[in-house]
Every structure is written in C-alpha cells, then in structure tokens.
Amino acid sequence: MILEIKHVSKTYNMAGGTTFKALKDINASFDKGELVSIVGESGSGKSTLMNLIGGLDSSFDGEITYNGENIGEFSEKELVNFHKKSIGFIFQNFNLIPHLSLIDNVAMAMTLSNVDKTVRVERAKKLLTDVGLQDHMTKKPDQISGGQKQRVAIARALMNDPDVIIADEPTGALDSETTDAVLEIIKDIAKRGKLVLMVTHSDRVAAYSSRVVRIDNGAIISDDEQEQLELHANEDEFKGEKPKNLSLWSAIRLAALNMKAKFSRNLLVAIGSSIGIMSVVLMLSLGKGVTSYIKSTMSSYVNPNVTEVHMKAKPTAASSSGSNTPTTASNAQAAQAKEQQTQMAAITGQTGSFAEKDIKKLTNVKHVDSLQKGYTAISLGTNTVSYKGKKASLMQLGTMNSSITKSNITQGSKPGKDGVLLDKTTADTLGKNIVGKKVEIAIVYNEKTIKKTVKVAGIYEASGSSSSSSLVYLNYADLQQLVKDNNEKIEPNVVYLHTNDKANTAGIKAKVKSLGYTGSIQEKMSEMFTQMLDILTDVLTAVAAISLLVSAIMILVVLNISVVERTKEIGVMKALGARRKDIRRIFVSEAFLIGLASGLIGVGVTYVLAFGLNAFSIATFDVTIVKVAASYAFSGILISVLISMFASFLPANRASKLDPVESLRKE
Known part of the structure; x- marks a missing residue:
C-alpha cells in the first residue's frame, strides 16, 4: 500500500x-x-x-x-x-x-x-x-x-x-x-x-x-x-x-511578474520613494559643487604667506539709515544686520582708506616682513576693456600684489609700467593672441570715467580653476598716476602683509583683527557661502530623512496589502512545495525591485535636475554648482534598496507564516 x-x-x-x-x-x-x-x-x-x-x-x-x-x-x-x-x-x-x-x-x-x-x-x-x-x-x-x-x-x-x-x-x-x-x-x-x-x-x-x-x-x-x-x-x-530549492533569480522573476501585474501601483510607490533618494543625492551633490566652488575661489586669491587687510567696511547709506532698523529689534538681530551691512560693503569695495598711521601700525605687526599697498573694487560691469571694436565688462579691478605668483600667469609675464593682466575669460572675449597688444581700459572713479591705453602683459588664471571673474590687474603706482592725471586722488583701500614663514600667517591675522581691521573680501564671501551651504544642507537633510521614513512606511503598507491580496496564492505555493524561506524571498525580492526602481528614478531625476541647474548657473555665473559623484549615485541606490528591504521584513515574515489550510480557504 x-x-x-x-x-x-x-x-x-x-x-x-x-x-x-x-x-x-x-x-x-x-x-x-x-x-x-x-x-x-x-x-x-x-x-x-x-x-x-x-x-x-x-x-x-x-x-x-x-x-x-x-x-x-x-x-x-x-x-x-x-x-x-x-x-x-x-x-x-x-x-x-x-x-x-x-x-x-x-x-x-x-x-x-x-x-x-x-x-x-x-x-x-x-x-x-x-x-x-x-x-x-x-x-x-x-x-x-x-x-x-x-x-x-x-x-x-x-x-x-x-x-x-x-x-x-x-x-x-x-x-x-x-x-x-x-x-x-x-x-x-x-x-x-x-x-x-x-x-x-x-x-x-x-x-x-x-x-x-x-x-x-x-x-x-x-x-x-x-x-x-x-x-x-x-x-x-x-x-x-x-x-x-527556489533560486534567488527565480524568486526575483516571480516578484517581477507580480509587480508587473500591479504596475501602476508599484510605479507610484517607486516614484514616491524616489523623492527621499533624490533629496539625499541632490543635497550631497549641491554641497560638493558649492564647496568645490568656494575652495577653488579661495585658493585663487589666497597665498599662505600673505595676509590681506581692509579697513572696517562702511555700510551703505541706505543700510545705515536709522529708519531701516526697527527700534524693537533685539541686540542679536541688530548685530546680525550690522554684520550683513559690513559684509555687503566689503564685497562692493566700500571700505575705508588706509592712512599713514594705519600703514605704520600694520608694518610693526610681529613677523610681518613687508607691506604692500593696493586698491581693489567690484565694479559690477561699469569698468570695461576694449580692443578693435570688441568690449568686455570688468567685474573686478585690482592692483598687483604678492599673492599673484608666476603660476597664476598662464601667458606673458607680470605687467611693467602701463601694463595690465587680464583674466582668460576677458582675453578670450577680446580675441586670440591678445598678449602684447594695446587695449583701452575705462574705469569709473568718483562717478568719472577715466580711460587709458595700456599693454596686455599677460593672462591671469586663478589657481585650481579654469576660469575666473572678469578682472584686470595693474600696478598700484600706475593706477595712482592715472587717477592723478584726471585730477583725482586715490588712497590704498587694501594692504598686503607678507611673511617669510607661512606658519606665522594665522598669528598675523589674529593680530590684525585685534587691531580693528578686517580680512580679505574673499574670506568674507567664503564665510557667507559656507553659512548658506550649512543651512541648505541642514534643510535638505531634514527633508530627506522625512522622505525616507515615509518611503519605508509606504513600502511596508503596500507589501502588507500584497500579503492580504495574495493569501490564497501563498497557500497554493506552499501546497506545491514552497518553503517559508521561499515565500520570504519572493516578498523581499519585490521590495528589492521597488527599492532599486525608486533609487534609479531618484538618481535619474537628480541628474536631470543637476543638468538643468548647472546649465542655468553656467549660463549666468559660469559656475557648476551641482556635482553628482558616482559614489553619491551608487550610495543613493544602495540606501533605497536597503530601506525597501528593511521595510519588507515584517510583511515577508508574516506571509511566510501563513497557514496553508487557512490561506486556501481565503476568498
């Protein structure tokens, strides 16, 4: 028998x-x-x-x-x-x-x-x-x-x-x-x-x-x-x-067939889950891009042996108007507003000039080996340079100083008398082989336009960057004489303190600050951008964390619904010889596919957004602000898969424990 x-x-x-x-x-x-x-x-x-x-x-x-x-x-x-x-x-x-x-x-x-x-x-x-x-x-x-x-x-x-x-x-x-x-x-x-x-x-x-x-x-x-x-x-x-036993590949195939049957629902879940992944990857990429930009900008202007010094900036007239500051503002708010005004004034070049007593005081700072006078201003396009009918706007006017080294001059040499350095962007605008040619510069000073024909001595390129803001560098003595020839007088609004040992730079900067002077414009800009980046990173991190939590809950709910919908199917599979492990594997495979899909969608959307943001930023500022590293994309997909699989453990375990007899009775 x-x-x-x-x-x-x-x-x-x-x-x-x-x-x-x-x-x-x-x-x-x-x-x-x-x-x-x-x-x-x-x-x-x-x-x-x-x-x-x-x-x-x-x-x-x-x-x-x-x-x-x-x-x-x-x-x-x-x-x-x-x-x-x-x-x-x-x-x-x-x-x-x-x-x-x-x-x-x-x-x-x-x-x-x-x-x-x-x-x-x-x-x-x-x-x-x-x-x-x-x-x-x-x-x-x-x-x-x-x-x-x-x-x-x-x-x-x-x-x-x-x-x-x-x-x-x-x-x-x-x-x-x-x-x-x-x-x-x-x-x-x-x-x-x-x-x-x-x-x-x-x-x-x-x-x-x-x-x-x-x-x-x-x-x-x-x-x-x-x-x-x-x-x-x-x-x-x-x-x-x-x-x-059921192979992993077969489990994934069965999971894929079930997901295909509920394609619309699973696609919506994947899209919803991708928001968190997109936030994480975009946050990291934006942080990398902005940080990279700040570092490259700083390295372009900073010589470790040179300390750039400015007078305390003067707030703009509108900003310093008492009517603009509420009388009920707290001391902290007032201090913050004053600091913002100071930073804005520094950025636009509205700093005080150095008197002889300031020069003497700074010369006597310990470990300072030499002092160099200078002048710098952000012109916001009012200054120009022209050559054979072509004109380029100059965003920055500066004077030669010890922070500009030979490595910054990619063509030509440092300017002599009546010579200038142009940045590569400006030089390309005027035409090829501009080095050695005579160009006309137009500088607005005290609301008067001053023009002079000068010789392009070389091309300036900031360290660590393929391009820089549209700028011109000339010798301080030439600028001083040019202004004097137009019945104006100019005083240095920046000085450069040079030390032979860069280990002394930090101490010199601290001493300068204690004497009531401020650092370079670039340092202030760096602080502002860094502060903005920190705030942006915190906000995106919070959004991403919430989105990822919502994603996990969504997947948990969907898989629980799937267990209910497929109770009889689970009973049939157990009758055909499916192990508990096989049932778990099928449901975890579904979560894996949802996580993979959401990760790919999230990363794909991030690349699209990055392309759009970079196209705008390059066209507007010639700066790449979003850098999506391959490691970020891979990490985003991995995080998505892990969260999805983690969320699947409870429903998958519940499915594996269903009694086949009860499952087969389910209507």
Whole structure:
C-alpha cells in the first residue's frame, strides 16, 4: 500500500476553552491505480482528512504513512520535498495565480524546485496539450473558461509526476457537461497507476470512482469497492531531477511578474520613494559643487604667506539709515544686520582708506616682513576693456600684489609700467593672441570715467580653476598716476602683509583683527557661502530623512496589502512545495525591485535636475554648482534598496507564516 491511515484523530481548540473533534479514529489504506471518492456532507471531516493526507496540516494523532514513512514526523525539509515530488493538488476553485500565464502556472511546481527553464517549459507545454489547451498556453487565467481553468489545475498537479493526487471538489464550480469531461481526465490519471483521492459530496461524481469512502461526523461509516479501473502504462511517466530549492533569480522573476501585474501601483510607490533618494543625492551633490566652488575661489586669491587687510567696511547709506532698523529689534538681530551691512560693503569695495598711521601700525605687526599697498573694487560691469571694436565688462579691478605668483600667469609675464593682466575669460572675449597688444581700459572713479591705453602683459588664471571673474590687474603706482592725471586722488583701500614663514600667517591675522581691521573680501564671501551651504544642507537633510521614513512606511503598507491580496496564492505555493524561506524571498525580492526602481528614478531625476541647474548657473555665473559623484549615485541606490528591504521584513515574515489550510480557504 502506498498510503495508510492508522487511528488518525484531529481535534481543534475552540474559543472559550472547548474542543471539537473533527476526525475520530480513522483507519484506511490506499494503493496506486485507485480512484477513491471521499464522500460526505459539509462539516463531515472529509476536507480535514485530505489536508492531513496532503501534509498541509501536520497536527494530528495517529499515523499517516506514505511508502512506509509517517508524514506526521516529517521535518520541514522532508515535508517540502513531499509536496514537490510525491503529491499534487486539484482545487475546487482552481486557485490559479492570476498574473501568470498558463505555462507559468503549470510550471510553478518545477519553478519552486529550481528545475531548468527549458525542461519545465517543455513539460508544461506537454501537459497542457494533453488536457486540450495547446492553443491557450500563453493566456492568463481570466482569459479562459472555468472548465479550462480546472484542466490547467490538473496539468499543474501532474507537473512533477506525483504518486498521489488530491482533488478537493474538482467539479464543484463546473456545469454538468464540463464536469463529465474533467472527471474523465481524472479517471484516466488513475488508470495510469496514480492514487487519486477525490473529496466530494456528489454521488454523481462518486459514480466515476473505483472506490467510495463515506465519512460522517468525523468517522468513516462505509468503504465500498466499485468497478475496478483497467490500468494501462503511464505514458506520461516523468523522471525529474531531485527536488531543489527556489533560486534567488527565480524568486526575483516571480516578484517581477507580480509587480508587473500591479504596475501602476508599484510605479507610484517607486516614484514616491524616489523623492527621499533624490533629496539625499541632490543635497550631497549641491554641497560638493558649492564647496568645490568656494575652495577653488579661495585658493585663487589666497597665498599662505600673505595676509590681506581692509579697513572696517562702511555700510551703505541706505543700510545705515536709522529708519531701516526697527527700534524693537533685539541686540542679536541688530548685530546680525550690522554684520550683513559690513559684509555687503566689503564685497562692493566700500571700505575705508588706509592712512599713514594705519600703514605704520600694520608694518610693526610681529613677523610681518613687508607691506604692500593696493586698491581693489567690484565694479559690477561699469569698468570695461576694449580692443578693435570688441568690449568686455570688468567685474573686478585690482592692483598687483604678492599673492599673484608666476603660476597664476598662464601667458606673458607680470605687467611693467602701463601694463595690465587680464583674466582668460576677458582675453578670450577680446580675441586670440591678445598678449602684447594695446587695449583701452575705462574705469569709473568718483562717478568719472577715466580711460587709458595700456599693454596686455599677460593672462591671469586663478589657481585650481579654469576660469575666473572678469578682472584686470595693474600696478598700484600706475593706477595712482592715472587717477592723478584726471585730477583725482586715490588712497590704498587694501594692504598686503607678507611673511617669510607661512606658519606665522594665522598669528598675523589674529593680530590684525585685534587691531580693528578686517580680512580679505574673499574670506568674507567664503564665510557667507559656507553659512548658506550649512543651512541648505541642514534643510535638505531634514527633508530627506522625512522622505525616507515615509518611503519605508509606504513600502511596508503596500507589501502588507500584497500579503492580504495574495493569501490564497501563498497557500497554493506552499501546497506545491514552497518553503517559508521561499515565500520570504519572493516578498523581499519585490521590495528589492521597488527599492532599486525608486533609487534609479531618484538618481535619474537628480541628474536631470543637476543638468538643468548647472546649465542655468553656467549660463549666468559660469559656475557648476551641482556635482553628482558616482559614489553619491551608487550610495543613493544602495540606501533605497536597503530601506525597501528593511521595510519588507515584517510583511515577508508574516506571509511566510501563513497557514496553508487557512490561506486556501481565503476568498
């Protein structure tokens, strides 16, 4: 005997501490080549008995032996292999997976056993052809009739050529004509030497059987032999491989097919989740771009041996107007406003001039080896340089000083008398080979335009940068003489303190500050940009953190919904031999794909935004403000995947623990 039931009882614990005995001392044995109908009314215990025989419920008293081995003592691995290889299920409601094609539905048992795709597809096609569905293989279950669905379920049950087939009300959802056709197919399966156990309450169905076992109130009340089947050779005998476990790739494929079925919902979740990733990557990239710009700008103007000194800046007239400062402002607000006014005045060059006493005081600062007078101003385009009909606006006017080294002069040399340095951008605007040519500079000083023809001695390029602001450098003595020739007088508004040892620079700067002077314009600009960057980084970090939390919650909710929607599917997969680990792997794979999609979308959107922002900033300021590093993009995708997978653990674990019997009852 292939299957024996010995003194099997099944008791359920009910609410209130009571118990219900569904099966009472069942004894029976079955062999290959039998078509047995288990007949009984609803609640008689027939379905409970089939669940025990099928290994869907292992909690019972007594023994159920298959080929001499007690199913009740099977380990989880042995039970999985039993479902994969030895038993097949045909369900009343078909229980086909709606988003899979008929081929994939039939092949599911072999997919869970990690059988080669070519083998399982060929096997599925053969079985579908045997049940008359050769013209419908690529269709989905909702594209065929009820009778055809049951034929697919039969083909699926035969996929691994099991010895035992359990059919639970296989004709309960079919009309009479289709019922006869399905019963003939089931009868033919038994004739091939399979043991077929049919659960039914219909005597008409039982009439097709070779044996009828009647059960009532949890006990067998009769066991009658009917016309014996005429067995024939099993032409469908299939010697498959030893059952293996679902591969990671197969799990990902199943997850992808399910996501495709719910494409719109999953796409919206991925897009929603991508916002947090986009925020993180964009924040890092913006910070990198702005920081890089600030550092390159600072390195362009700063010589570690030189300290640039300015007088305390004078606030603009409008800014210093008492009417602009509310009398109720706090001391902190007033100090902040004053500092902003000072910084703005410094940036626009509205600083005081150095008197001789200031020069003497600074010359006497310890470790200062030399002092150099200078003049600098931001002209905001009012100063120009012209050459053969071409004109370029100058954003900055400055005088030569020791912070400008030979490495800053890419062409030509330092200017002599009536010579100037032009930055590369300005030189390119005027034309090629401008070095050595005479150009006309126009400088607005005290609302008077002063013009002079000078010689371009060289091209200036800031250290660490391929370009710089439109500027001109000339000698302080030349500027002083030019202003004097136009009946004006100029005083130095900047001095440069040089030390032979750069280790002394920090001390010199501290001393200068204590004497009431300020540092370079570039240092103030750097402080302003750095402060703005810190604020921007904090804001984007907060937004990103909130978005990532929302993303995790979204994925958690979606996967929980998916578990509810696919409860019956999970039950079918467990009946076909899916391990808990396999179920978890499928759901975690879905989370992985959602996380990967959201990460790719987030990074892709970041690149698009970066391109747009950089196009604007380059066109406007000739500066790249967003630098998306490959490490940022990779980190963004990785973070997205990890968050998604982390959010999936609870629903995936919940899905893996679903009871197959309860799952299959789910409507």
